[in-house]
Amino acid sequence: MSEPNVAADQLRLLIERIERLEEEKKGIGDDIKDVYLEAKATGYDAKIMRQIIRLRKMQPHDRQEMEAILQTYLAALGME
Amino acid sequence: MSEPNVAADQLRLLIERIERLEEEKKGIGDDIKDVYLEAKATGYDAKIMRQIIRLRKMQPHDRQEMEAILQTYLAALGME
Amino acid sequence: MSEPNVAADQLRLLIERIERLEEEKKGIGDDIKDVYLEAKATGYDAKIMRQIIRLRKMQPHDRQEMEAILQTYLAALGME
Amino acid sequence: MSEPNVAADQLRLLIERIERLEEEKKGIGDDIKDVYLEAKATGYDAKIMRQIIRLRKMQPHDRQEMEAILQTYLAALGME
DNA sequence: AAGCAAAAACCCCATC
DNA sequence: GATGGGGTTTTTGCTT
16 A cells, blocks of 8 residues: 555554564574483483583572672671 | 583583573563663653553453453443 | 560561461462362363453553553554 | 443453453452551561562472482483 | 563463 | 373573
């Protein structure tokens, strides 16, 4: 048409961009799943691998949090 | 060392691959968030856009069925 | 000790009160889960029941408005 | 009516039970919020209190998990 | 408005 | 092959 519904197009474009990104994201999710399958085939347990990865991710953060807590514990108890 | 722990290397490699993929995945997640922000800035409602995307993902048949059940329940409750 | 740490006791008390309340809250959450299970056993769809409950919680006006926006978006995308 | 819609009644009853439970749950949530307000008025920081509570909740679980990981790490690397 | 915490949906697995 | 359960991710609502 000569007078396209601009707003509609705009919305559609945004949604299509999101859908494309979500597909990509899903693709990577599948890749991850494949690596787990490969690991499993090699004899590793996926559940344990997930734990390890979580631990590696958490460690810096958690140590920080733990420290923060300690500090604040003392402060809260008026022992600073 | 002259006798590297092959199993350890193998496991570490698998884990590092997964960690890299997860980073990528996170990056795309951030991109998606950006598009929603852009949409919001343009005046669109992110929450409803999410609904739309969910609906588009469903098979027409499933979508119809779900809608039908919803209507039935609403009717049963006098909410039509 | 002859000089108990009053501040520490106070903080501990507050925290214990919260922990007790959170337990209660969790208990009710479990009850809710049970009702959904019962509903499911009777043939109802839990997911749709949740939708219904969400709708009932909204003010009629808000619900109408949301529905209207959804329709507008669907129309814009040719999904009506 | 002399022939009530039994199914409708049944659904309504289930939903009303859930709604009542959710109200209770919300009430407790409000109580919790109140305790936090009280704590704040006494000079404690809610965010820090939340951290403490989370930590107290996590500790047993996390120590277990950590130990499990350690075991499995060794096992996975053939060092058991 | 931006991050954080709670709730909900989804997905995979194991089990019967 | 279905069915529940655990865990992960996604969404929503809240607080600052």
